[in-house]
Amino acid sequence: MKSIISFLLTIFISIGYTQNKLPNIVDVHIDQFDQIQNFSDSVFDVSMLNPDTISQEITDCNYTLDFKNKRCMLFYEGLMIADVAILDVQPFENKIEVTLDDSAIETKIILDLDKNEFLYYYKLIYGYNITKPTKFSMVYF
Secondary structure, three states, rough: HHHHHHHHHHHHHHHOOOOOOOOOEEEEEEEEEEEEEEEEOHHHHHHHHHOOOOEEEEEEEEEEOOOOOOEEEEOOOOEEEEEEEEEEEEEEEEEEEHHHHHOOEEEEEEOOOOOOOEEEEEOOOOOOEEEEEEEEEEEEO
16 A cells, blocks of 8 residues: 555656646757767667767757647748657656657657756667757747
């Protein structure tokens, strides 16, 4: 009985954390990023630490996460090029892990609003493709 109560408390705390921590909208404008790729079937952490390729890219794009309407939109040079559903939002350590609905095996955004960190990645059959902004701004409200 104690384990059931403990489990339920953990769920309620996680839900409360996510709901209290999340703003309605997060907008990330990216000017420059590292494109990290790993072509093996390794886990995400290994892909970040031991990538096969890293390239520096310049861009003009915005990721707009609308948590109220459960949507993630991608704008490139002011034009919307993608609009996908947010499937799940989970607290992960001090970060928020957002699962997106698209054609990849796994697509996620990891946010840390306290440290102003953003990471986008997707997994295909051949491995991970990770976007790690190096010059960007993040606003939320």
